[in-house]
Amino acid sequence: MKDLSLHILDILQNSIFAEAKLIKVDIYDSNLSGTLKFTISDDGKGMDDEILNKITDPFYTTRTTRKVGLGIPLLKQNCEQTGGSLSIYSTINKGTSIEALFYKNHFDMLPLGDISGVISLTFSSWSDIDFEYSHKTDFGNYVLNTKEIKETLENIPINNPQVIKFMKQMIEENLQEINAI
Amino acid sequence: MSKIKSLDDLRKIKAIVEEKMKLRENSANSEIHVQVKVAMATCGIASGAKTVMEFMIEELEKRNITALVIQTGCMGYCFAEPTIEVTMPGKDPIVFGYVDTSKADQIIEKYIKRGELVDGIIPKNYESI
Known part of the structure; x- marks a missing residue:
């Protein structure tokens, strides 16, 4: 993946296929502590410890269309390359949360990357799912x-092209305000 | 600097969109409702599916085609990413592979507008026995 926003787009798919109704995306980007942490948590069907370990x-994936699942391994690698870490917590029938820590x-x-694009495309594509997005920096919170x-x-509908464009602009301007992008 | 956009501005957009939808309902091609699904799993995203999706949303809107462009998971054609599935009203869905923005442009102009097929179709064989 070229940037973090694409990783977020990718990991969000996992929550969506876990039949989540509410998905939260929290980004905490701090220059003071030199870290960027993002958390994606959902109320989907969760996983047991056996799956969580794998x-x-x-080469582990639940899907049947292909034999590899690279989303989480790639993210883990990118976290660890910066000295950070990836942690996943999950409870069956309660949901899953994934936490990625990077040293900036x-x-x-x-x-x-293009976080406003990713968020607006996700909001519009899965119109039956509710999303909560929060982006925190040293200057404020959106x-x-x-x-x-x-x-x-x-x-x-939220997937109207003009609405999508508006959401992207709105997110972009608000993120600029808190020096997030 | 202009004021930061908020949900209040969304209400203004809503009024404009409502007006536009009314106009389209009255026009001749109101029946055309194309559905485009962009495969957005790890394989698709890594090969640039996001750019293709943004291009499709913007261009279909510009060219006045009522379409719903949404993400979908991996369709199993990882070798041919980015892939998109186009469903024209009343027709079977067609999957196109190796779609970049110029290919997406061809798909809109030739397949969606005129019904001509373009290169890169992934044959679906799951219908055969």
Whole structure:
């Protein structure tokens, strides 16, 4: 993956296929502590310890369309390259949360990438799922959730092209305000 | 500097979109509702599916085609990523492989607009016995 936003886009798919109804994306990007941490947590079907132990193995996947599952192993590698770590917590029928920690000043740190694009495409693609997105920096905190957006839109679908474009712009401007991008 | 956008501005967008939807309902091609699914698993994302998806959303809107562009999981064609599945109303879905923005442009112009097939179709054989 070229940047962190693409990793987030990828990991979000796992939550979606775990039949989550609410998915939270939290990013905490701090120059003061030199770290970037993102957490994705869902209320999907969760995993037992046996699967959890195998999850970082690239040759483990639950899907039937192909034999490899690289999403989590690749993310783990990118975390560890910067001296950071990846942790996954899961409870059956309660949900899963995945926490990725990066050291920003490391040479191998990936750029954040087009996070506003990723968030707006995810919001629009899975219109039945609720998302909560929060992005925190040393300068402030930006929070957005799809429930609010859907309530504002009423009968207009969230996947309308103009709405998608607007969401991307709105996220971008608000992130600039807190020096996140 | 202009004011930061908030949900209040979304209400204005909502009014514009509603107006546009009304106009489209009255026009001749209101029936055309294309569905495009972009494969967005690890394989697709790593090969640039996000760029293709953004391109499709923007270009279909610009060219006045009512379409729903959404993500989907891995379709099993990892060798041919980015792949997209296009469903025209009343027709079977067709999967296109190796889609970059210029290929996506061809798909819109030739397949979606005129019904002509373009290179790169992945034959689906799951219908055969």
